[in-house]
Amino acid sequence: RGGMPMRRTSAAPSDRSVTGEVAVGGVRPMKEASPKGGGGMERAKKRKAYDEFEGAPMADMGMDEEEGGSGAAGLEPADGLLDYDSLTLPPPGASEQRGRLRPRPAHVTQAMLALTAVSVRVDVLSLVAQATFTANAVRDVRPPTWGVPPRESARYFDARFDAEASTDVPSDGAWHTVPMLTLPVELKAEYVCVPSVEPRVFRTVRLDNPTPHPLLAGPVDVTLEDEFLMTSPLPTLGPGETQRLGLGVEEALQVARNTRFDEATGGMFGNSTVLTHHVSVEVANHLSRPAVIAVSERVGAVPESQKDIKVEETEVAPPWHKPTPIPGEAVVEGERVWRVSVPAGEKRSMKATWVVKLPASKMLLGGNRRT
Template sequence: MTVGPARSWESTLDSVVVYAQGALCRRLARGTVPSDGRVRVTGLPRTLDPGSLRARVLGACGPRVAEARVATEAEVLGADAPDGLRDEVERLKDVYATALGRRDRQVSRIAEIGALRPVPPPRKRDDPHRRTPVDAWLNLAAFVDERLTGLHHRLGELEEALHLAEHELAVAGDRLERASTDASSAPVETTVGALLTVDGAGPGELELELEYGVPGAVWVPAYRLDHRQGDDSGRLVLRASVAQRTGEDWTGVRLAFATADLRRRTDLPKLRSIRIGRSQPALAPAGWREPPAGLAGLFSGYDAAGPRPGPAAAEWGGPGIAGAGGSGPVPPPPPPPSRAAAAYGGPPAPGSAPFAAAPAPIPSGAPRRAAAPPPMAPPPLVPPAPPRAGPPRPSGPELDYDALVLRGPDERGERRGRLFPEAPFDPVVAEYRRRAEAVAALPLPGQSVRPRESAGSFDHRFDAAARADVPSDGTWHTVTVGEIAVGLRTEYLCVPSVEQTVYASLVLSNATGQALLAGPVDVTVDDEFLLTAALPTLAPGGVRRVGLGPAEGIRVTRRTHQHESTAGLRGNTTVLSHGVHVELANGLARPVRVEVHERVPVTSDPDVRIEERARWTAPEEGAGPDRHAPGTRIWRLDLPAGATSAVDGGYEIRIPTGKSLVGGNRRS
């Protein structure tokens, strides 16, 4: 029975979930399933991870996808294939080479003209001295100066043309380097598709959903904060800086951003038993079993159907087609060592130990290299080790079942239908994946933090409100995710003992159920950009302060006075009295609340007492977005518009005779 080619369906990229590294893409395809149920879905990227492909039927109960596998083909592009950027770079290279040659030739002409010197004729011994023709010298000098003036003027023009050609070549090269990798830039275009087998399909149309993972995508969060002065509300917009080089442009897709690691393995840990008594050797895991009976006869019908077009045609779409950048057909992978076949397909070869890799024999028709000189003495013959009793014991990599590959009917010998740890190497796909994974090394935007570092032990997902476009060019693009509900209030803070300036700040409180990841936040006040600050990670319910800079409309003045006296019956106690006077003037057109910070000395000596004389308060432990130093005291003043207010405070330090403060008793 001859099986025809699968019917091709075009697919559309619908949604993408970008993880900390890598992305999970979802494509939709619609069409009528043929009678044999074989469908080929085209449009998949070249960096696709074959092990991540999943397919299912949408909106139907009876039909189901029975098989899904990745198929790669290659097609030689015609001579008239559009490749504007690459052609432009090649053209500018020729222009630059021409301009460089003209400049070099002009420089050589200037050197030739500049080397002109008057040479007198040789004089014999008996000849009298001749007079020097000054006019000839002057004429030659004038000729050289005139020629050099014209040549240098022309050299300036050629230098400018060379500089312009170099600049245009650099710009075109940069555009080519940053161009989208969605279109192939090689003479051979490699296309990737999914071969699906659908069972139970009716005569109508079906919609299929394909999901697959790709490397080469990263993202970092960023924010924009809009605030109005005098208003306790604002807008915090979450934005994502995305860079991807997955090999396909994300055009009009629904984006979501997750902090999880897409490559993190989810294997269950192996719990070892704890025994009390004599130590016993650990049992080696036995992952080998005998191959099923009749495995060789499983492919009899496949062999009876006749030979296929060939490995090159089946894999690349035509015989003798080379991969991108190659010069010939891609050779098949070398045969694996016999130990893998013995471990996963059958008993080891007779006369050899299990898992022993035997040297490959040299065919009789193969050309032989020049014979090496014989050794001085033949090495002693080592008898082969006796075969180990019992079934083979696979090693750790051979027990990694996620990495094992089930070989299909195209394999020959004992490899058909058996598991092997090594996967076939495709140099074309490996090059695409290498270029895609280079996106992870991009320099981050200013004050950005990778989501895996800021998320901590929890993972979060943020869905974008609208569809967006992200080209596959490996550069950063900004995507608006949505508005986040946050609590916002304006506070004014001053520490007059350090600086007599009042600073404005915004206090953000996370009112959502998700964490706000660390990243840069652009603060806009009254529709004018103010600054870019670094927002730390805010857990649900967390509070942080974002500084807005000095408040020019509020003035603060601080004055202090100190007085030293003695107390007690015999004057054996030194009393240091400190007074603080703070004045605030509100020049704004709205009432404000100012928080004034002072600091009281702290002692650990029980003989030294500190008595406070003020109506300030100590900050509550753990309250507010800031951490306070020991001895901090706070005044909170409500100032109407255009009002002035003053507060007084102070403290006394009582020190027994014979003791003194570090730095002097009169220290403020």
């Protein structure tokens, strides 16, 4: 296979004979026996050519590497020979090295890099001005809803808060909430109602700060178990102080208020006026759990300078009490509070009667008929 084809000849009856033999990798050409007679020089030249052909290796170009051939990737250049930028052709004077690419000497490469200069012009003042503008831009970013700057919310406090863990704040010019530390505070849910102002029951949370750290003003997220309720503003709460957070209207609690007013003349000669006020309040609980509700009512308040005016609470059921104002809340003169517990699906009623006695020549501020 792959060698020269063997020519078949027939031997004619003569004094010449034809012989042939098979060589490895092909067929050796047929050689004729030397005839007798002339022509010896020409036959010697042919014999020499055949001998040279006979000694040459007969490689099969179609053989695979497994069969001993060179294969398609028999010659692979070294990686360094493919780096044409670092190869150079020797000069004409180096006759022994001519004709082949050779690696460039290291000192030549360094010299070429030194001669290749790159000029970059940077306006430092413009970069500094741009960086300063970007840094100052955060001052114009509006704070989050109900966010208060520390200088305004700290009041008279000068406290330091040590973060419990490190955190990363993105440099994007926006506000981010990061955890600082955890403080144990006391929370107590309360329902409050002022039916003389608005016949609705509001959800509130009473927050006590027993820690030595002040809680600065800002937004607070309120959750009930796993349910998010709302975000509410939290005023600054100093150590040992108490605040109340409003959480909106509780629609499942309903309240109704009714009033009655009587005016009469008193005294031996009818020189005084007696004003009798009757108030009744009913609360209905449509929740699936009991609810404790604080119902506020207001009776007439008499200045200390008015000695001739009296206010008497004649009938109150169940009993009410004067509330202790929470720091930060306005003090309301004449305020009274019922604190009642209403079971789920039930109603509770409250009644109160008070009498105002004043001289006939005087009148209550806003009129005697008060509801």
